[in-house]
Amino acid sequence: MAKDYLNVIERALMMGISDKINDAVTGEVYVFGQFPETEELKFPAIVVQQVASGFEEKYFGEDITFGSTSAAASGEVYGMAFLVHLFVDRETVLKIDTTGNSTPDTDYKQRRLLNWLMLNIANSVMEINWSDYEEEELEILERHLSQWRDIGFLPASQWNGATAEFEIYFLNKR
Amino acid sequence: MNMASAVNVGSINLPKMMRSISHRTSQVRDLTFIRDVVYDKEVKRFRGATESGTPLKGPPVSFGYETSSTDDATFDHVQDSGTITHRYVSTPEIVLPGLTMLQSPIVSRSGRLERTGHRISGACTFYAPSLDYIKALDNFKDTKAFSELESYDKLIDIERVIQNPADITSDGDQTITFSSGSTYYPGYEIDRIRFKIKSADSLTKFTLNGVVDEVAKTIIWTATDTFTPTDWITVDLPLRNLAENPTQEVYINGAAKTFTATGTNVEMMDKLTGVSTDYLSTLIIDMSGSAPVELRDIYLYKEAEWRIESIKDYRDEYMQISAARMRGERTSRRRTYG
Numbered sequence: 001m002a003k004d005y006l007n008v009i010e011r012a013l014m015m016g017i018s019d020k021i022n023d024a025v026t027g028e029v030y031v032f033g034q035f036p037e038t039e040e041l042k043f044p045a046i047v048v049q050q051v052a053s054g055f056e057e058k059y060f061g062e063d064i065t066f067g068s069t070s071a072a073a074s075g076e077v078y079g080m081a082f083l084v085h086l087f088v089d090r091e092t093v094l095k096i097d098t099t100g101n102s103t104p105d106t107d108y109k110q111r112r113l114l115n116w117l118m119l120n121i122a123n124s125v126m127e128i129n130w131s132d133y134e135e136e137e138l139e140i141l142e143r144h145l146s147q148w149r150d151i152g153f154l155p156a157s158q159w160n161g162a163t164a165e166f167e168i169y170f171l172n173k174r
Numbered sequence: 175m176n177m178a179s180a181v182n183v184g185s186i187n188l189p190k191m192m193r194s195i196s197h198r199t200s201q202v203r204d205l206t207f208i209r210d211v212v213y214d215k216e217v218k219r220f221r222g223a224t225e226s227g228t229p230l231k232g233p234p235v236s237f238g239y240e241t242s243s244t245d246d247a248t249f250d251h252v253q254d255s256g257t258i259t260h261r262y263v264s265t266p267e268i269v270l271p272g273l274t275m276l277q278s279p280i281v282s283r284s285g286r287l288e289r290t291g292h293r294i295s296g297a298c299t300f301y302a303p304s305l306d307y308i309k310a311l312d313n314f315k316d317t318k319a320f321s322e323l324e325s326y327d328k329l330i331d332i333e334r335v336i337q338n339p340a341d342i343t344s345d346g347d348q349t350i351t352f353s354s355g356s357t358y359y360p361g362y363e364i365d366r367i368r369f370k371i372k373s374a375d376s377l378t379k380f381t382l383n384g385v386v387d388e389v390a391k392t393i394i395w396t397a398t399d400t401f402t403p404t405d406w407i408t409v410d411l412p413l414r415n416l417a418e419n420p421t422q423e424v425y426i427n428g429a430a431k432t433f434t435a436t437g438t439n440v441e442m443m444d445k446l447t448g449v450s451t452d453y454l455s456t457l458i459i460d461m462s463g464s465a466p467v468e469l470r471d472i473y474l475y476k477e478a479e480w481r482i483e484s485i486k487d488y489r490d491e492y493m494q495i496s497a498a499r500m501r502g503e504r505t506s507r508r509r510t511y512g
Contacts, residue, residue: 014235015218022232026254033238040236135223 004136006053009080009168012133013125014048017084019133020124021046021117026095026104029117035085043092044117045085052081056169066173067137077141078172084145084164086121088114089157111153114160118148125166139171181310184491189303192276203300205273206368206410208328209320212265213240219251219260234260266430267423268320270313271368271408273329275495276301282499292507296499298480300329304490316428329480329497330410336364337454337474346375346464350457350472360448362509365477368410371459373467376400382413383455384442390455391439395422399431400462411435413474414443445512476505 010033018031030042034049056079064075094113095104108116122145130140144167151162183189196202219234220227234251247262282296305322308314337359339350352359361384371377379396395411398421409424416435423430439445446454457474461467480497487493 011218011235011237014237015221015230018232018235019221019230022230022253028233028253028255030233031235033236036236036238042233132221132228 003173005078005138005170005172006050006080008134008136008138009140009170010048010050010082011135012130012138013082013128013168015133016128016130017046017048017121017124020127021121024120024124027093029094043087043089044094044113045087046121047085047087049083049085050080051083052079054079055172064171064173066139066171073173075171075173077169080168080170082166082168084121084125084166085161086114086117086163087159087161088117089159111160114151114162118151118162118164121145122148122164139173140168141171142169143167181307182304182490183307184304184489186491188276188301188492189274189307192274192303195276196274201277203275203277203331204271205275205300206269206271206330207273207314207320207323208270208330209268209324210326210328211244211267214243214245214247214262215239216241217260219249233258265319268317268425268430269410269423270317270320270425271410272311272313273302273308275303275329277331285504292504294499294503298497298499300480300495300497302493302495304492305487306490313425313428317425318428323482323485323493323495325482325484327482329482330366331478331480332368332473332475333478334363334476335473336361336476337472339457339472341468341470341472343466343468345466347461348459348467348469350459351455352457353453353455358448358450358453359446360509361442361446361454361474362444362448362512363476363505364443364454364474365414366410366412367457367472367474368408369472370406370408370470371403371467372406373403373461374463374465375467376402376462377407377409378460378462380409380460381437381456381458383458384439384446385451385453385455386439386442386445388451391442392437393435393439393442394437395433395435397424397431398434401426401431408471414441416441444508447509447512 014031014033021029029044031046035047055076057077062074062076063072066073093107093109096106096108096116097104098106125145130138146165148162148164153160192202216237216239217234220229233253244264244266246264249260250257277298277300279298282298283294285292285294314320337352342348377397378400379394382393384391393413407426411422411433421432421434424433446452478499480499482495483498484496485493
């Protein structure tokens with residue numbers, strides 16, 4: 001069967017971010033696979049956008065071992081680059097646990113909410129257990145959420161937002 | 175045309191004006207409104223490949239891309255704010271003929287050689303009656319999925335009539351012969367067929383016959399949902415670039431009736447060059463019985479597909495619609511490459 005790693009990883013990443021970040025808040029954080037249409041946009045919105053992919057590293061003989069099997073297969077390290085966009089509108093409120101007693105106690109809004117989300121999305125990405133979300137066996141080698149950038153306020157829409165650059169490297173078994 | 179008497183036609187009464195000037199100019203166009211199908215989108219509410227088990231926390235994840243499904247779908251998902259129902263209401267293509275607008279100019283084309291080849295585009299302005307008036311028109315008023323004109327809606331115009339057989343009043347199945355004897359008509363310019371039909375029997379299918387390399391070929395549009403056109407019904411369906419077993423909708427009093435295309439060569443149109451070996455042959459309209467059938471305004475035509483780009487709505491007066499045409503094709507290339 002032809003491999004479908006790019007879709008599987010993209011979907012697993014969206015599921016993983018949504019599952020982790022929503023577990024950490026009271027209220028909803030919405031994850032979208034592309035910039036949502038106006039009719040379905042809800043806040044806070046996380047948009048996962050794949051911006052690049054390609055071969056990262058080849059091995060001698062182009063042989064790899066993949067997953068639980070020890071038999072050699074053809075393949076190499078493949079990389080994907082994502083932009084993860086985060087938007088929060090002026091009215092959005094999430095209740096956050098600030099005392100560590102597992103009881104959300106404080107309303108976070110606007111820039112305070114954005115700051116909290118940036119760090120916790122980064123944490124969520126690092127904690128994703130791919131086997132929970134993969135729809136086909138994956139072997140993810142590395143993940144780097146390198147930086148949040150373009151953090152700011154969009155006056156026309158009154159949105160706070162930020163964009164993270166994020167890379168994933170995986171074994172591409174052919 | 176049955177109009178609700180309460181509809182305000184505005185101080186300039188554009189519908190009446192269009193009726194008057196339509197006798198003097200063909201800039202008053204009889205358009206078919208088409209809105210593409212809106213598919214359900216792919217969403218996930220459970221982890222991994224499963225559709226059960228551990229639910230994802232929070233709202234369902236929307237991957238953003240569409241499925242190919244127009245089946246009604248709902249599911250409940252428990253999240254912090256309560257149980258949320260994901261809901262998709264079947265939204266098939268809307269095809270509503272009989273929309274009259276004043277167009278200026280009628281045909282606007284500019285060709286440009288681009289990296290992807292030769293592309294023809296154009297722009298025009300339509301002047302349409304008010305939305306209230308349109309929503310009171312036959313078929314429009316019954317089609318609940320039609321609420322207003324939107325950008326990216328399509329308006330299909332008859333750019334040129336290629337074949338216009340005489341109106342028919344007769345009984346049972348009807349055969350219209352285009353090419354007979356030494357006359358061989360081409361079909362490569364034809365994009366769509368439109369006709370009005372009225373009968374006490376049901377329309378079961380119609381078949382367009384052609385000859386390609388001296389071999390008989392057919393395009394058959396079968397009424398998957400048969401219907402009885404006791405009042406005048408306009409059928410408007412495509413003939414070119416048909417995929418394998420495509421379906422299209424014909425709306426009757428707001429209800430979508432599905433037609434399915436089959437045949438020995440659904441891609442034959444471009445090959446009908448109008449010589450003794452490749453030509454348009456006959457149109458056969460099959461009815462369910464032998465009751466009287468009336469057929470009129472039978473057009474096999476080259477379409478102009480306009481996409482709405484912007485709408486200026488002057489409330490009860492009229493709407494000024496800017497439209498773009500992006501799919502104009504050179505018929506010379508259709509004929510050459512078949």
